[in-house]
Amino acid sequence: MNQLLARHALLPDGWARDVHITWDEQGTLTQVRADAATAGVPVAEYVLPGMVNLHSHAFQRALGGLAERAGLGPDSFWTWRDLMYRFAATITPGQIEAIAAQLFVECLRHGYTSLCEFHYIQRDPAGGTYARPAEMAERVAAAAGSTGIGLTLLPVLYSHAGFGAQPLLPKQQRFRTGVDDVLQIVAALEPLRCGQLEVGAAPHSLRAAGIEQIRALVNGLPPGRPLHIHIAEQQGEVDQSIAWSGQRPVEYLLANIDIDARWCLVHATHLTGTETACLAASGAVAGLCPTTEANLGDGLFPLAPYIAAGGAFGIGTDSHVSQSPVEELRWLEYGQRLAGQRRNVAASAAVPDVAQFLWQGALRGGAQAAGRPVGALAVGKRADLLVLDATHVNLDGVDAADVMGRFLFAGNDNLVKDVLAGGQWVVRDGVHIVQNIIASRYTLALHQLREVSR
Numbered sequence: 079m080n081q082l083l084a085r086h087a088l089l090p091d092g093w094a095r096d097v098h099i100t101w102d103e104q105g106t107l108t109q110v111r112a113d114a115a116t117a118g119v120p121v122a123e124y125v126l127p128g129m130v131n132l133h134s135h136a137f138q139r140a141l142g143g144l145a146e147r148a149g150l151g152p153d154s155f156w157t158w159r160d161l162m163y164r165f166a167a168t169i170t171p172g173q174i175e176a177i178a179a180q181l182f183v184e185c186l187r188h189g190y191t192s193l194c195e196f197h198y199i200q201r202d203p204a205g206g207t208y209a210r211p212a213e214m215a216e217r218v219a220a221a222a223g224s225t226g227i228g229l230t231l232l233p234v235l236y237s238h239a240g241f242g243a244q245p246l247l248p249k250q251q252r253f254r255t256g257v258d259d260v261l262q263i264v265a266a267l268e269p270l271r272c273g274q275l276e277v278g279a280a281p282h283s284l285r286a287a288g289i290e291q292i293r294a295l296v297n298g299l300p301p302g303r304p305l306h307i308h309i310a311e312q313q314g315e316v317d318q319s320i321a322w323s324g325q326r327p328v329e330y331l332l333a334n335i336d337i338d339a340r341w342c343l344v345h346a347t348h349l350t351g352t353e354t355a356c357l358a359a360s361g362a363v364a365g366l367c368p369t370t371e372a373n374l375g376d377g378l379f380p381l382a383p384y385i386a387a388g389g390a391f392g393i394g395t396d397s398h399v400s401q402s403p404v405e406e407l408r409w410l411e412y413g414q415r416l417a418g419q420r421r422n423v424a425a426s427a428a429v430p431d432v433a434q435f436l437w438q439g440a441l442r443g444g445a446q447a448a449g450r451p452v453g454a455l456a457v458g459k460r461a462d463l464l465v466l467d468a469t470h471v472n473l474d475g476v477d478a479a480d481v482m483g484r485f486l487f488a489g490n491d492n493l494v495k496d497v498l499a500g501g502q503w504v505v506r507d508g509v510h511i512v513q514n515i516i517a518s519r520y521t522l523a524l525h526q527l528r529e530v531s532r
């Protein structure tokens with residue numbers, strides 16, 4: 079029988095003692111019962127729900143650390159994007175699968191059990207269609223299957239180079255899709271849908287997709303599927319939007335599309351007070367990627383007023399300069415402390431523990447953005463959980479009430495010991511069950527790609 083007794087488990091209402099957790103062969107939780115007197119069951123000390131990574135471009139894992147040299151002029155998001163384009167120009171289906179698998183192993187080892195892939199390399203290097211139109215997306219799905227991580231695949235609508243339907247540049251031809259192309263890829267991916275895999279769609283941004291196209295995509299997608307979009311990440315993008323439409327990106331999107339709980343607005347960095355309140359009221363999730371946003375010099379999301387307005391949020395690793403939810407959530411909070419010259423920003427009267435507030439908030443928003451039954455230890459949800467290393471000096475003997483603070487805000491050791499994803503133990507004692515073979519495939523892919531980074 080698939081079961082575990084957690085001496086302390088983080089349930090939706092907070093910490094509970096002696097929680098008997100069971101799950102079925104399909105990877106669904108069948109019982110989560112506190113104060114259980116159960117003998118003969120494997121015991122773990124501290125158990126958390128696995129985190130959702132709501133924003134990933136898997137192939138960008140290969141770029142990490144390669145764009146950190148100063149150029150002649152001021153560096154920005156746009157200089158990083160040139161390097162990304164050079165990688166994207168040559169990457170093969172086999173290479174994207176190898177890179178994605180390595181990323182997924184790293185994410186699992188650090189506590190992400192679900193991931194949303196914002197997938198925009200659809201075409202072959204010449205800009206043609208693969209014999210299987212969903213070839214590249216299927217490779218990402220295969221990588222997820224080989225590692226055990228839950229996946230939400232979001233094929234991207236990418237038609238233009240800038241506001242006002244500017245024609246794509248030659249280096250963007252591998253990303254080129256119209257609404258029909260995206261819906262064709264979504265249809266091709268339908269047979270892969272299961273407890274561990276959902277399919278939605280993503281207009282890349284207001285730069286790359288027109289408002290009529292976005293409406294057509296929403297209408298063409300099966301109902302209830304997740305929809306993600308990059309928005310207002312860069313001040314330059316905000317300026318271009320105002321010059322083109324007279325409105326800021328989030329203002330324009332909210333005015334022209336029925337934004338609701340199906341949507342995840344990724345970054346949403348540059349918001350006015352009105353936009354912040356309206357986004358929170360829409361029910362959509364703000365998809366925050368603090369380490370990537372810091373790396374690219376994007377700016378800081380107005381977290382405090384957004385939380386005060388009841389806004390939903392989650393975290394993503396985006397460009398994968400980090401694969402750790404600890405670092406992502408730590409910097410989400412630290413950015414606010416630095417900007418506001420205050421402490422303990424992400425909290426509420428009901429949940430004053432900042433680390434618990436961040437973890438549970440990111441679980442709720444992440445689950446909503448993933449469109450999968452994840453993000454909580456509760457019957458009917460996926461069996462995704464983390465066992466922390468109770469023997470580590472930072473956790474040994476601490477009260478359950480202090481575990482999340484120790485986990486998120488003390489040191490840099492990875493305290494995730496065992497990981498259950500979709501009912502499978504994929505990480506034991508910090509080691510992923512197939513990490514060596516996946517690492518060797520990744521290294522080979524990187525050797526092949528190395529020349530384009532020079």
Ligand SMILES: [Zn+2]
Binds near residue numbers: 308
């Ligand atoms: Zn992104």
